[in-house]
Amino acid sequence: MTRIKFRFARHAPLKHISHLDMMRLFQRALRRSGLPLVYSEGYNPHLRFNLALPLPVNVTASEEFGEVYLSETVSPDQFVSTLRAQLPESLDLKSASSEDYKAPSLPSQVVAALYRATLGREENCRAGSSQFRAALDRLMAREEILVQKTKKKKKQAYVNVRPYIIEAYFKESGNESPLELYMLLQAGSSGGVSPFFVIEQLEKELNCDCNNKAFWELHRESLYTDKDQFLQPLSEGM
Amino acid sequence: MKVIDHKIERLLWQVQKPARYTGNEWNAWRKDHAGIKVKMVLAFPDLYEVGMSNQGLKILYESVNRRPEMLMERAFAPAADMEELMRAHNLPLFALESGKPLAEFDLVGFSLQYELSFTNVLNMLDLAGISLHASERGESEPLVVGGGPCAFNPEPLAPFFDFFLLGESEECLPELLADLDAFKQTAPDRKELLAKLSEKEGVYVPALYRPVYKEKKLKALERVDPGAPGVIKKRLVKDLDSAPYPAAPVIPYLQTIHDRAVVELFRGCGRGCRFCQAGYIFRPVRRRSREEIVKTAREQIALTGYEELSLASLSSTDYTRLDELIDELDRALAGEQVKCNLPSLRLDSYSIKLADRLHRGKRSNLTFAPEAATERLRRVIKKNISEEEIFTALGDAVDAGWQGFKLYFMIGLPTESDEDVAAIAELCHRLKQYFRRKAGRRISISVSVSTFVPKAHTPFQWEPQLPLPEVTRRQEILQQGFKKMPGVDLSWHDAETSFLEAVFARGDRRLAAVLEWAFKLGCRFDGWTEHFSMSRWRQAFREADIEPEDYAQRRFEYDDLLPWSHLDCGVDKEVFIKEHRKAFNLDADFEGEFR
Numbered sequence: 001m002t003r004i005k006f007r008f009a010r011h012a013p014l015k016h017i018s019h020l021d022m023m024r025l026f027q028r029a030l031r032r033s034g035l036p037l038v039y040s041e042g043y044n045p046h047l048r049f050n051l052a053l054p055l056p057v058n059v060t061a062s063e064e065f066g067e068v069y070l071s072e073t074v075s076p077d078q079f080v081s082t083l084r085a086q087l088p089e090s091l092d093l094k095s096a097s098s099e100d101y102k103a104p105s106l107p108s109q110v111v112a113a114l115y116r117a118t119l120g121r122e123e124n125c126r127a128g129s130s131q132f133r134a135a136l137d138r139l140m141a142r143e144e145i146l147v148q149k150t151k152k153k154k155k156q157a158y159v160n161v162r163p164y165i166i167e168a169y170f171k172e173s174g175n176e177s178p179l180e181l182y183m184l185l186q187a188g189s190s191g192g193v194s195p196f197f198v199i200e201q202l203e204k205e206l207n208c209d210c211n212n213k214a215f216w217e218l219h220r221e222s223l224y225t226d227k228d229q230f231l232q233p234l235s236e237g238m
Numbered sequence: 239m240k241v242i243d244h245k246i247e248r249l250l251w252q253v254q255k256p257a258r259y260t261g262n263e264w265n266a267w268r269k270d271h272a273g274i275k276v277k278m279v280l281a282f283p284d285l286y287e288v289g290m291s292n293q294g295l296k297i298l299y300e301s302v303n304r305r306p307e308m309l310m311e312r313a314f315a316p317a318a319d320m321e322e323l324m325r326a327h328n329l330p331l332f333a334l335e336s337g338k339p340l341a342e343f344d345l346v347g348f349s350l351q352y353e354l355s356f357t358n359v360l361n362m363l364d365l366a367g368i369s370l371h372a373s374e375r376g377e378s379e380p381l382v383v384g385g386g387p388c389a390f391n392p393e394p395l396a397p398f399f400d401f402f403l404l405g406e407s408e409e410c411l412p413e414l415l416a417d418l419d420a421f422k423q424t425a426p427d428r429k430e431l432l433a434k435l436s437e438k439e440g441v442y443v444p445a446l447y448r449p450v451y452k453e454k455k456l457k458a459l460e461r462v463d464p465g466a467p468g469v470i471k472k473r474l475v476k477d478l479d480s481a482p483y484p485a486a487p488v489i490p491y492l493q494t495i496h497d498r499a500v501v502e503l504f505r506g507c508g509r510g511c512r513f514c515q516a517g518y519i520f521r522p523v524r525r526r527s528r529e530e531i532v533k534t535a536r537e538q539i540a541l542t543g544y545e546e547l548s549l550a551s552l553s554s555t556d557y558t559r560l561d562e563l564i565d566e567l568d569r570a571l572a573g574e575q576v577k578c579n580l581p582s583l584r585l586d587s588y589s590i591k592l593a594d595r596l597h598r599g600k601r602s603n604l605t606f607a608p609e610a611a612t613e614r615l616r617r618v619i620k621k622n623i624s625e626e627e628i629f630t631a632l633g634d635a636v637d638a639g640w641q642g643f644k645l646y647f648m649i650g651l652p653t654e655s656d657e658d659v660a661a662i663a664e665l666c667h668r669l670k671q672y673f674r675r676k677a678g679r680r681i682s683i684s685v686s687v688s689t690f691v692p693k694a695h696t697p698f699q700w701e702p703q704l705p706l707p708e709v710t711r712r713q714e715i716l717q718q719g720f721k722k723m724p725g726v727d728l729s730w731h732d733a734e735t736s737f738l739e740a741v742f743a744r745g746d747r748r749l750a751a752v753l754e755w756a757f758k759l760g761c762r763f764d765g766w767t768e769h770f771s772m773s774r775w776r777q778a779f780r781e782a783d784i785e786p787e788d789y790a791q792r793r794f795e796y797d798d799l800l801p802w803s804h805l806d807c808g809v810d811k812e813v814f815i816k817e818h819r820k821a822f823n824l825d826a827d828f829e830g831e832f833r
Contacts, residue, residue, distance in 0.1 A: 028543030
């Protein structure tokens with residue numbers, strides 16, 4: 001049995017679909033591809049396939065990952081060319097590698113993700129870049145940012161997501177280029193925070209009186225795993 | 239590839255399920271508009287997820303687009319959030335494939351599946367910036383055409399449509415588009431063009447007819463143009479094997495209601511249940527050959543990657559030698575990990591056996607529609623299954639390991655008594671006890687009860703619907719019966735939406751004014767409980783000075799001129815009269831009448 005890990009980008013035309021839609025899209029593409037797929041045993045066999053981390057609706061991405069098990073040996077290059085033929089052009093399959101199939105699953109490896117939010121130019125909030133920067137400083141200085149989460153039996157609970165914002169900064173840019181916010185956020189099974197939530201909190205801190213809703217374009221730059229307490233891009237070794 | 243228009247793009251991040259509006263799905267057609275002679279949009283007056291589950295849409299999309307000189311794109315009703323933004327930003331309704339406004343096409347065709355989507359038709363025309371009334375449309379505006387089951391009584395929609403296509407369109411629509419292109423070469427005006435089109439079989443141009451009413455009744459249908467045909471005959475596909483059928487249907491990104499490969503076994507139904515419009519308007523029964531079914535199933539699975547295949551028809555087990563077909567499909571799809579299902583099962587042991595053979599994986603629920611709970615009432619509607627057959631069939635299913643059943647019933651059927659209504663709960667109670675003795679495990683039963691809606695072109699077309707308070711009273715009897723029955727899940731349809739459906743199902747042109755008012759008052763998605771507002775509808779009826787009860791509860795006489803009597807579904811009036819009489823005179827000819 002082979003385990004293949006693959007790397008792909010999601011471009012704007014496909015950014016409107018949800019994680020479950022992405023899962024179905026890949027599963028159907030894999031089924032059309034004729035690759036020797038592996039299914040789980042049992043009553044409802046399902047394809048042994050994973051995406052590293054759900055990609056939110058309205059977010060594009062340059063370095064996403066998935067993994068799939070195959071019953072026969074297929075070279076990474078052959079895998080890429082076979083699957084590429086079944087994927088829409090906005091889903092850009094870039095490369096693949098063979099993985100040790102006893103290693104932990106791809107989703108369990110993910111610990112953080114880097115997002116870039118670009119402030120659109122039109123019909124937008126009129127706050128200037130210095131106001132945005134000051135608002136971000138205030139947000140990052142907070143010790144607690146609470147999110148209401150509905151747990152089992154409809155119990156409401158609050159989670160402090162401030163520790164999940166590992167880093168957030170505006171990129172130094174000239175007056176001409178749009179404002180870009182980078183956010184390195186904890187993600188994966190040990191908890192995380194949505195980039196949309198961070199932006200929402202930033203806008204609250206900004207408290208601009210212009211009444212124009214800001215339009216942010218969101219992009220996920222990369223995913224990280226934990227390597228001896230340091231973040232290492234998931235693309236390492238590919 | 240189409241780049242979504244910047245204007246649309248800027249709205250999408252603010253709406254639910256933006257992929258409803260982006261198109262570009264796998265297997266979608268992408269045709270360059272340059273050089274194409276006839277351009278059509280198929281407009282489905284409901285959400286994307288509903289429209290993309292419709293098999294008719296997929297068939298027509300294939301039948302037109304496989305011809306290089308024409309194209310068909312798709313448009314769906316935008317959800318409320320999107321509509322609000324589109325209106326705020328002055329963005330017209332656009333087609334998914336090219337992003338072009340509907341008004342730029344030659345034809346806009348509406349799929350008319352359900353009476354409660356009529357306000358969405360008006361709303362979509364309005365959003366597209368196309369004049370609502372056909373009589374007010376200018377030369378440069380698209381022709382607006384309607385088809386589908388509701389085109390068999392389209393009278394409430396008549397003023398809003400240039401023409402209707404009666405019957406099955408997969409063969410005649412491409413022909414008609416080619417004709418349209420040829421007619422256009424002679425550069426006629428709109429009126430001449432429509433007169434020309436009306437000569438084609440299956441084409442109904444409502445403006446060529448004028449109804450005359452007297453004392454609330456339809457007295458005559460006058461021909462405005464003496465050349466217009468007196469009766470419009472439906473179009474029909476003779477041979478399903480050679481008719482267009484998609485081998486590579488569009489795969490939606492979003493999960494739709496029926497998100498699977500579908501191969502049609504046969505069209506039409508020989509059962510003749512007296513309430514069922516589909517059973518009459520799709521006559522006669524035409525089957526697809528086994529070879530063709532297996533071939534299409536293989537192609538669809540290979541070209542879509544779907545994990546589920548549905549064998550569609552109005553009554554699956556009526557397909558002759560279905561067991562052999564299943565064997566062949568088994569061989570053809572071996573190793574593909576495809577789940578097959580057989581909807582529209584009849585409640586008999588043979589059906590259970592076949593469903594079971596086809597099934598892989600967990601045996602969860604089977605669905606059946608006994609429609610009525612007493613043998614007497616089942617005979618009235620010609621759903622001829624005995625109580626013994628029901629018990630044997632469901633017992634077999636329990637033995638085979640099925641874990642539950644969903645059962646569909648109707649209330650308000652002609653001749654129904656309180657006992658018939660109470661019998662639904664009693665039948666479920668007996669089934670429950672039977673399952674307990676037999677299985678020794680929990681078998682779930684869920685019951686869904688709708689209200690009878692008399693439909694045009696059925697033997698019950700002359701029958702009234704029960705008055706609303708009476709429906710409510712019978713629903714209470716129903717709930718009473720299920721009160722002390724834990725483990726049985728009961729749901730019932732809203733009586734008011736069924737009432738409205740009945741008004742329009744047998745309506746005439748005077749209802750067009752009501753529709754227009756309802757649309758202006760904000761009625762949309764009336765089939766969706768969360769959007770339906772009876773008070774708005776009541777106001778629309780008041781504004782148009784029409785009593786809806788006059789329509790829903792009207793009993794027609796055999797001699798009455800029916801609003802749809804000029805539309806020929808292929809079944810003679812005498813057949814409907816005979817079937818109607820039989821329904822009320824049961825003992826005379828029950829035995830042996832069946833098939």
